[in-house]
Amino acid sequence: MNPIRRNRLIAVLFLLAGVGVTTALVLTALNENINLFYPPDAIVAGEAPVGARIRAGGMVKEGSVEHADDRLAVRFVISDLAGADVPVVYEGMLPDLFREGQGVLCTGRLGADGVFVAEEVLAKHDENYMPPELGAMHKKPA
């Protein structure tokens, strides 16, 4: 490679490295803000602000869903399946994919009593796909 081209190549690579490092530093600094939601362990540990509008995400704990008889109100527990549980209350339509053992994303406010009052519940689906017959066999996909 002739020296002029080599110098141009070095200049371009420096430019790319500079922009890359800058972006990496900015993203690292903003790390907390880029996360879409607080996981249950962060909420249990008191890292989530009380009373502010935040999102909480986790798995709906098996056996925790209780529907009210006469209203759309529902209570359930979101868990990281490693011991951290957050109780959630919500009144409204649940997404079709909402079910026990599935991931959900709740938008709302954390009360001082540790109960999360959700205004919106979204379902989070995972990266596993399978036909219904197989799905019935693996009740809990790994």
Add this chain to the structure above:
Amino acid sequence: MASLKEWWHRLGSPRTFYAIAQRAGPWFTGLGVAAIVVALTWGLAFAPPDYQQGNSFRIMYLHVPTAILAQSVYMMLGAAGLVLLVWRMKLADMVIVAAAPFGMSMTALALVTGAIWGKPTWGAWWVWDARTTSMLVQLFLYFGLIALRQAIPREETAGRACAILAVVGTVNIPIIKYSVDWWLTLHQPSTFTLTAAPSMPPEMYLPLLVSVLGFYALFAGLVFARTSNVILDRERSTAWVRALVREQTS
């Protein structure tokens, strides 16, 4: 090494590239369209429904290939930008002009199909998580590239400015790719990785594979065709293009 260098210089000549593109382009386009038709029919009508999402997962046969292409096209633009900046190869600039609108369309399609998928599964058209937001940034990079090109009247300056933007913009590609691993997002992580078996059975991923290959072939075919047009336009005063036009119009 000498022959590789010679090949590189020959390929960089618009006239040689035009000849290759004219011969190979239609094959790639035809193959791509055929593969996409087969894959979509297979995926939309014959693949089994998902045990959780039912039929709505089928949009992945459009969503996944367009999202992959959105990033692959940009990587190619970045590589072409590097070639233009270091080797000053005119052809690289022509390829950038020819490929950018395709990449932009793929990015827009990936975002739209993602929204259509998001509504029935997540319960929302749009969520500002790291994956969707970085993909939106990607769309704006394509807008910027196309707008920058048209904003600078002098061909050579415009080409170099676009090349710099193309190279710098590739920084966003690993962010899109790893956004679902680095941050907590609503978008699920990748089903396909190089290290583990796909968490999807073959009757579901084979149509997806055909669809992805079809989109790549379509991209190759369209870039050959569009670059040919750019070559004819830019080289219109050269002897070979004049001779070609005379030959085809007589």
